[in-house]
Structures are given as C-alpha cells and as structure tokens.
Amino acid sequence: MKLIPEAKRAGKLWSVRLAAIAAxxxxxxxxxxxxxxxxxxxxxxxxxxxxxxxxxxxxVIRQEGFA
Incomplete structure (x- = not known):
C-alpha cells in the first residue's frame, strides 16, 4: 500500500480528527x-x-494547506 504524499499531515485534517472522536x-x-x-x-x-x-x-471540504 502506498500512502499519499500528504499522509504525514493527516492528523491536521478535520475529517481525520472527527473520525477519531467518533471512534x-x-x-x-x-x-x-x-x-x-x-x-x-x-x-x-x-x-x-x-x-x-x-x-x-x-x-469533502477543501482544507487549507491540502490540495
């Protein structure tokens, strides 16, 4: 499995943060x-x-610093 180049910054994405809270x-x-x-x-x-x-x-919302 190959990660996207921005994977190291995934913790800053609100979708990832909210998914962690939901879990x-x-x-x-x-x-x-x-x-x-x-x-x-x-x-x-x-x-x-x-x-x-x-x-x-x-x-699906574009977040600052991520393409």
Missing amino acids: GLAAAEASLPLWEGMIPDGAFATLSSLVGIAAAVAR
Missing part, C-alpha cells in the same frame, strides 16, 4: 454499564453518529 465515542459505548443513570440511553450512539456525519462532510 472514541463508539468505543465508550462499551463502558455504558459504568455510566448507567448518569448518561441518557442512546447518548453515545447519537453523538457518535453526529460526529461521524460531520467527518464525512469535512472530508
């Missing part, structure tokens, strides 16, 4: 029994979905 929220769903009563049902799933959609939108 973190999805992983946090596994710890839901620890949050029972404090976090409403479906909160992590809703937030993960919203951030995932934002990542997809950010992927």
Whole structure:
C-alpha cells in the first residue's frame, strides 16, 4: 500500500480528527454499564453518529494547506 504524499499531515485534517472522536465515542459505548443513570440511553450512539456525519462532510471540504 502506498500512502499519499500528504499522509504525514493527516492528523491536521478535520475529517481525520472527527473520525477519531467518533471512534472514541463508539468505543465508550462499551463502558455504558459504568455510566448507567448518569448518561441518557442512546447518548453515545447519537453523538457518535453526529460526529461521524460531520467527518464525512469535512472530508469533502477543501482544507487549507491540502490540495
């Protein structure tokens, strides 16, 4: 597999940042029994979905410094 030349700067892309946040929220769903009563049902799933959609939108927006 060959990476694109800009791969070293991928961490600065909002789409990559938002995808990482969505993955973190999805992983946090596994710890839901620890949050029972404090976090409403479906909160992590809703937030993960919203951030995932934002990542997809950010992927098609041109970002400064990237062609």
